[in-house]
Amino acid sequence: MASAVPMEAPISMVENRNGELMVNQQALQILMTITNPVVVVAMVGMYRTGKSYLMNRLAGKNTGFSLGSTVQSHTKGIWMWCVPHPSKLDYTLVLLDTEGLGDVEKGDSKNDSWIFALAILLSSTFVYNSMSTINHQALEQMQYVTELTKLIKVKSSPNAVGEDSAEFAGFFPDFVWTVRDFTLELKVDGHPITADEYLENALKLSKGNHPKVQMANLPRECIRKFFPKRKCFIFDRPTNDKSLLAHLEDAQESQLEPAFKDQSDNFCSYIFSTAKPKTLSGGIIVNGIRLGKLLETYVKTISSGDIPCLENAVLALAQTENSAAVEKATEHYVERMVLKVVFPTETLQDLLSLHTDCEKEAISVFMKHSFKDDTHKFQEELVKILESKKDDFIRQNEEESIKYCQTKLEYLSKTLMEAIPQGTFSVPGGYKLYRKEKEKIMNDYHQVPRKGVKADEVLQRFLQSLAMTEESILQTDQALTEQEKALEAEQVKREAAEKEKNLLEQQQREMQEKMKAQLKTYEENVNQLTKKMEEERIQILREQETILEDKLKEQKKLMEEGFHAKAEEMKNQMKELQKQIEDTKSRKTSVWSSILHNLGTALMVLLPGVGKLLGFGMNGLAELVQ
Template sequence: MASNTVSMPSPVCLIENGSDSQLHVNPLALQILDGIRQPVVAVSVVGMYRTGKSYLMNKLAGQREGFALGSTIQSHTKGIWMWCVPHPTKPDLTLVLLDTEGLGDVEKGDQKNDCWIFALAILLSSTLIYNSKGTIDNNALENLQYVTELTDLIKVKSPGKAKPGQEEEDEEEDTQYVRFFPIFVWAVRDFTLELKIDGRSVSEDQYLEHALSLKKGSNKKVSDYNLPRQCIRNFFPSRRCFVFGTPASPDDMIRLETLQESQLSSSFLATTKHFCDHVFNQSPIKTVQGGHQVTGRMLGILVSTYVETISSGSVPCLENAVVTMAQIENQAAVQEGLSLYQNGMKGALVFPVSMDEISHQHQHWETLALEAFMKRSFKDNDAQHMKVLGEKIAEHYTTLLMENEDISEKVCCALLKDLSTPMAKKLKDGFFAKPGGYELYCVDRDAIVAQYRAKPNKGVKAEEVLDQFLKEKDVESNSVLQADQKLSENEKQIAAERERTALAEQQKRMEEQKRLEMEKTLEDERKSNEKRLRLAEEKMREEMESRRREAERALDSKLREQEELLKKGFQEKASMMQKEIQGLKEESKGNVFTNTILPVLSEGLRTVASIFEYKSMKRMFK
């Protein structure tokens, strides 16, 4: 499957509810999710069995068929089924629809299983649709009993990080759920009443909020009445309601899947369209703690992590799941960045090349590799994965430098051998063993050097190989010089001094080339360090901004809830929220992260940069 397309003609089972009463993840579904690299909008539906959940999900998929509807009193959906489709209004996103098995199935008779299905629907979605029939009354809310158990089924923070003796922290943790829970949509099916309260017409949302109003009092009956309502108000930051009239006559309802739209109630169709438009336009991208967007691949990691945790008898923890996902994604981001660099350098270079060219390509492809890493990675707070990528790129660059040197040396040696072959034959034949032979020898040798220098694309070993060549020829030239009877002893001494000067000049050329190469390599490392530091700080600021917005959304929700409590006369409950609201205000300003986390992380990144530079110096002076 391509990274920007989805090809699923029909739903597949994502989480199977096995005969062993255990939940199992379908490998095929994970494979499909793994191929989706786009961010996903995950919409799940929960509710009592045989309430028409699957019909709504098929409408969201833009299909008449797909999720099994069934026409009997038996529940058809078992476990959680998944259908990934292109988002109908946002082409850069994928819509993941999750249809859950009906709650309260008498054939199943396993309330704990229902709880886990409900919890998984919340954990995996960015919008949760609760589907019910009739009206939102006390009975309907009692059917939503699972919401009262969420703090036992889902943990926000790892229990191991709680401080001993601070029970208050556990209580405060309950209020953290509003940061991470999905948008809540209540779909009321077969609604036949008028939307009126105390004789006054109200909207669907007002109808829901009225049904969630709390009663005053402290006895058990009032507490039982308030509990599910308070949980919904506490846990879900955004709530919407849609009421659907009866779509067709009772006789036609059993074949709802095959009915033409012309056979359905016009008001039902209008509500369905309004409902679908709302889900398409208002459902956010699935995110995890820190506001990081979830791709299909990452959603698959979450599914596996949560189901494995439940199967082990433990409680899913949002923080632990994010840490696990970050570890997997950051390792993949390292490999993706490294592969991009390696493939880019391989395609861009044909050895031998100059130091300027290999340095230019290195800087270009390293930048792209780091940007690819940054785009995919998250919660790499100590920059450990970036450090690994930097080290691997540096190692590969060193390998390429050595390979370039080896090939350059071979090319230069082969060129000099080819150019000097005629001269070697002359020497063997005694051509230079005559008066004036030294001058003839120098003409031929200087011609070889001139031709060698004129040949382009010799690479970084050009001067070093030439230096070695001329040193080897020094003994040979001295023999020819001493044998030349045309020259006086004084002339021979002058010629020998000239030879030594020429060799010294060539050695200077070679040393200058090496110095420039060393400086270039160190400059490359300095630029790489600056680049890593800049990109990492940008990433940290982005993640901090996401956290700030996360706190801002939670603050907005809590302020609205506090205002509602005060309006209804629950001053004590409203006052109890003040401490948390104050904390959220501080977080929403971003002061906590800017003043504490950023300086520490920046210092850590500079330390990493110093390590890279030290390693480069060692490499250069070996």
């Protein structure tokens, strides 16, 4: 488990204090250390139905979650146990054991409803545990599922009251019903059936318009709508020894009924192999950090008296996650640049090439960890930061080059600088001697390797500092005629002008190189964002098609059961869903248009060199991502 806090035993995650739900900060801190994806399995059910035993089995332990041995409910609130996933090394298994529903000592059914709703919101696999059989009474106890639309909103819009069940199904976890102490034969009309078929048979709707019939159908309809993926497991009694049953955590494997052991193993095997990581709409994988932030948001909302909104919770999560993604990307860029750059680089292009490579990696890091940055606010922030960091590296590169070149010139010119005040060149023929010494210094300087980007500029400043001295030596040299002195002075001016011209051309080339680097920044941001949004579009399309497939199956069942009016209602829902699918399929062009007009415009401001270099507007830039 990618966690700095090993969990030898479960701890309370959500506590009920004086009728108010509160997050245990210790549990939150543990979640904040888990950086890999989490498979979250929550188990709920009426109190004293043996939920905790199965949860301990999933953790690979006999003890952990409190089993209790009396008619009182032992688990209060929600308890959490994070353990390494037994078969998926890159995942962490987060087990949530919930307070038993229907505990007469609580006297607060609202608490049960919120515990049930939180288990739904947090888990990727939701296990409902009941006793003996799936009958009318067992389904009545599932009343909490009928309240979910009152306790949870999918969208934040004011008209979201009548949200389609497909919206919930897209967010909700997979559903598993476990039936304990099952004593019936798995048969219907004398024919053997599977546990899954037993569940589906129990969820069939009854015909009739009587209020009692409709009330009985309600939990069945909700389970079918909200949880299209369903699974059922039945369990024999663990043992017929009542004294052993009261202390099941102390029982040896050999003391349990073989059938119960096999059934428990099958249940665990199914969870380990099939339970998916917690995923938000759009394929956003949840790790421990994200789960902790969602937990905080949901409990805070419930405690304030509001209804948790899935869309708002995801957007709030995106704000903090995207800020963190900018930090991660920036850190990655700086770390890679520090590792790769050896100051001073021979040319600016050498440095910019390294920048381009490291920037590409940094943008990729941002894309991996960010989501729902619809206004591109955080991506723009990253561009701005990386531009600033790049400028810092350019400045440091120049400073290192200047320092290195000045040191070398001071060493090479030491003899010349000592000879000038001693009058070595203030003699007839002294100017020729001076020129010879100066040429030697320049030749030796040109041979020095890795002088960096400021080599010519430092040399030019050095020569300019000697200009007056050189003029004085020239004019006082009695071995030269006035005409020779004039010719020499003209030659010095031409050389200085040539060097100035070369220096200006170098600066212009560097400006062009900086603009080209900005163009690469623009292209890389647009290309990576285009790729990410296309992947998201395909993921959303996949989710929509799965929901449509589930609705088609449900419609077929309703037709088979004779509920033609309900099947017709679903037909209208499916038409709307098919329209959404067609919209998603054709979104590719509009996505690119959105990128260019929103992100592109912002980048043109942040990267002015792009527009200057290309000399055309957004229509021309559109060609870059064709």
